[in-house]
Amino acid sequence: MEINGYTLATLKQGQKGVIRSVDASDPQVQRLMVLGLVEGAEIVHAGSAIGGDPIEFRLFGNGISLRQEHARFFEVTPIVAGG
């Protein structure tokens, strides 16, 4: 799954990436896709709760939070070097 090693879970705070592929076998991941986390979407890591989980992302300027365990299903290509 992690071809280049980057997933939403490995993005650092402030870092931007484009979703490259999604492992949609989990129904919860499908739910996240309905919210707009699909291939080609630009996404920024905006912060996290205590312990780094859940993570808040910005998707087209709007906040969406997901847990580490689900963020791993989204492979990304970072477009801004961060952290």
Place this chain on the structure above:
Amino acid sequence: MAKPSEIRVSAHQITVRHRVESSIAVVGNPNSGKSTLFNRLTGLRQRIGNYPGVTVERHTGTLKFDGTQTELVDLPGTHSLSAHSLEEQIVVDVILGRMGRLNTLDGILAVLDATNLYQGLFLLQQLVDLEVPLVVALTMTDAATQTGIEIDTEVLSELLGGVTICSVVATTGAGMDKLRLAISELPDTSPPRRISVWPALTAAAEKLKSVTQDMLRLPECERLLVDGITERNQSIASELSGDAVALLKTLRRELFASRPPVAVEAQVRYDWVRESLKTVQHSTPPFYTWRTHVTDFLNQPVAGTVGLFVVMAVVFQAVFAWATPLMEFIDAATATLGARVAALLGDGAFSSLIADGVIAGVGSVIIFLPQILILFLFIIMLEDSGYLARAAYLMDRTMRSVGLSGQSIIPMISSFACAVPGIMATRVIPSRRDRIATIMAAPFMTCSARLPVYALLIAAFVPAERIGFMNLQGLVLLGLYMFGIVMGILTALLMRKTALRGPKPPFALMLPEFRRPNIQTVAIQLLGRVKIFLYRAGTVIFTVAVMVWALAYFPRSEIIRSGAEQQHEIIAATLTGEALASEDQRIDNIAAAAQLEQSWLGRAGKSIEPLFKPLGWDWRVSAAVIAGFPAREVVIAVLGTVYAVGDQADERTLSGRLKASKWPDGRPVFTLPMVIGLLIFYACCLQCAATLAVIRRETNSWRWPVFAWVYMTAIGYVGALLAFQLGSA
């Protein structure tokens, strides 16, 4: 006087020229400003009902415009027409006309948030293809302009099949008249052109439609292809012929192969949205605005969590401190009114009914209106500003450690106002196990009806010393809230480890930008809550107060009355002036106490006293607690009534009377261990018929309310027992 106005009303009704009311569904993403717009359009002309067979509330309101009346149905917020939760299913069923006679839909008002076109357009393309008259209200345009988003509504309209788009600012009312006109004309408007973002799906749907002999419409066929036959759409599926079902299976295989249909739909539609945004939106939204800076600050893990606790502390401090002057005013007014009325009506049963029953009983509940107002004001504002979603996000990890999810936090926080809306708010939780565990935990949260009991006992028995920036009374109150939270969490943990064992609950949460709460939305909700409270005070509590008064007043003992009269005659011969007056008063009080003790309430209280004696409760407290089982705030009214007569009645306020209350051997009843026990009892016990009814409704079984009642009452009793016995030892 009443007659002329009656005539005027009916004449008015005849002259009003109105068409048959048409019905429009209001659809949009969660947090798209849908409720604010709905309130703006309908004002106070709103009704809340239920959809048949399910527990989702049906919010409707009337829009009056230029002689036409339109019924607006406010549907729950949804992201997609592929339903994941019960609320989303309602949206789909209403839109596709599956709600029977409740819905003959004349059109859809789609609410599109200008700051979130990305998710908004996903839903809109599904709506456009439904072949139903449609108008789009583009909300939050002021916020969009601020963040540098410019939207070309003409291009947008063209992309969405030529649909009418009205830009509005719901908070100021800009653009509303154009929208009202568009809504009133909607039933006569033709549906938008289909945009068929996904040609392969439309082609497959055409095939399926022809096999069903046009029993299903094209949009329904499309939904059926994506969703497949599930529990939720079985009613339609059962009408399909064997051929149709077989074709459905073949078509789905061709369309999706082995990929999950929902994922394929999301990919296809969002690809279209991304392409469309390039032409519709002229500057890409900046990722950081001043609002996101505030968000970012509160998002720093530690700062955010500390912030959450500060917010909660401020709320509880405000509830206790700000309300005090108002409460003292109401208390004094009630006492004065009772005394005046008693003096006016003289002695006797009727005077006692009005002064001791009605005024003392209802007054002792009304006094808590200021606190309840402040509490609801904060909760509604926190919700409307988007902060509650952030609380869910911040608390997710903690909640997960007790087997719940961050989403459980919203029902829990709402339960601080009242467990009934709190339990109803659990509908957003998709997992059933998780939902029931949250429902079992919610009644432990300190609701506004517990607050009066806490406030009374704390004000009477906890000294008002200052510790740091809070006073001791505020700290004890905070402690009781914390106790409720801990008990709720332990209960959830216990449930998830035993009866509700299962996989970890899911979590995906939109975090809306902070926005200033809309005054109208807050006011309408607050008014609704106050109405419910006053209605309860005026009906349930009034009835119980009068019943308790009657039980405490009758039967009157002739022996006690004549005994007191003889005493009066004896002292009248020996004493004069002030000494006589005070001695007369003393005799009256002793007589009243004796009357109360042999009244029906006294006898009932005494017969159950042995059960509660280990908790340090005398028969008066026991009787009040028993009377409080239908609605816990009644206990104040009952204490108010019971203590209005008897040997401590010369104290003017209820808290003074409680302090003066004694056992027959002269020990005070309200000792600190007893008060702590009583507080623990109230923190745990489920004394609320409305909560039991809503648990029954939401879990669709008697098992859970019965379990919750027995479980919570047992914990309360044991807690009070331990506190009293250990404290008094």
